[in-house]
Amino acid sequence: MNNVKIKVEDFNFHYGKTHVLKKVSMDIVANKVTGIIGPSGCGKSTFLRSINRMNDTILGAKAEGRIILDGRNIYDDDIDVVEVRRKAGMVFQKSNPFPKSIFDNIAYGLRINGVKDKYYIHERVEKSLRDAAIWDEVKGRLNKNAFELSGGQQQRLCIARALAVEPEIVLMDEPASALDPTATLKVEELIQELKKKYTIIIVTHNMQQAARISDFTAFFMMGELVEYDVTSIMFTKPVKKITEDYITGRFG
């Protein structure tokens, strides 16, 4: 595969004594959507959170192996974690708006990164909200508290917040799990739009969704990467029997 954005090599992850990710190796291609599927508890979120080193905050967490982002192993000692997180934005499994106004939620990332220019902040806020397909719903009430939004709107707000700081990678953990079909469709369209600019990794429990939106699909089970291929192949003629069983819903 050409144009590799992230190279995962023999990556292991432990929460204390539980070995959650086992020798995962995979190449993630730039400007494509990579879908991650697998049964609950298999380590999808953990894998995603390893890519922006979000797991650092968890007590007793230990990572081994390499995740190479643009040629640099992000687990090297001299790496600037803040820089990694700026590059790899994240939309969490549970949407987590801050108890601030809609505007301040989006502007937050810019402000902490030292942007002072009010005009530029306004521009970015509008652009991000448009990109996240929520602008029309909130443009008249940017000063309202983000908690007043519906669940689906909050999720798109969180997407907009991640986009505002212009990352290169967007990590999405089941961004559509709390959304109704219309909102889900919006988010899916949005993802197709976003991949022009960003490299996207998305965790989903919905097979149809994975088939619809991702270019590549990775199937995890019990912390191991079972199979990883172009989505069309994964969903038509997977190599492993167990992948086929999972995709067709025969278990899990």
Place this chain on the structure above:
Amino acid sequence: MKKPHISDMLGFGFLRFSVGTVIVALIIILFDIISKGRGVICWKFLITMPKNGMTEGGILPAIIGTFLVTVITALLSIPLGMGCAIYLNEYARENMLNRLIRMSIRNLSGVPSIVYGLFGVILFVQVMNLGTCILSAGMTLGLMTLPWTITASEEALKNVPKSYREGALALGATKWQSIRTNVLPYAIPGMLTGTILGLSRAAGETAPILFTGAAFFIPFLPKSLFSQFMALPYHLYIMSTQHHAISKVRPIAYGTALVLIALVFAMNLGAVIARYRLRKIKME
């Protein structure tokens, strides 16, 4: 309709009895103090010096003394307490040492105030050679309130969801940025409430200031933080047990008690208001 269970009724009855007892006791105390103290309270009582061997005049120096000491207490215990709480809750690793520190802090909040008083004498008055003064007394009270401030502040920090911290970090915030901009603003109302409650308890303490700076009678206002001072709780103690004409100064004692209670009540009210207003700002 189903008949209420007998044990339910007994349990509920006991709860009602407890609440009733507490409220009645409180009302009796308040009523006693207000009815006996009301007579002496007037502007003159609040803004003049005691006269004639403290059998006449006001309690101005005691009010000023308590005020100044409380300010020192606050200056010591707010920044230190909040700092400790932030360190313990946000930075310290969960290990034996940390648990030991936390346990000691919990235990310190149960140490009798007279022990703090003795400690204050040794540390501030003697070792640091500050003498008996407002500063020594204020810092002693500050130490005494620290465990409460730390515990309350830590509780407030714990109430801020983890997702606020993670959300900020994921956007490229440094740890301190995420704490400063996305945790503290939501924890401060709770921190302040706990702290002010601690301060109001400190303001009413006698034992810690007894040997560290409070004086029986000083016929003028403190000149500096290195002066001895009069304080409301100590004045009350003197007037009700040590004065040579106790029955004669009874009304003054009750007046002093009333002022002290009003002060503590005002501080607690301030805590409630601060909490309410900050919470509103945060939600906007």
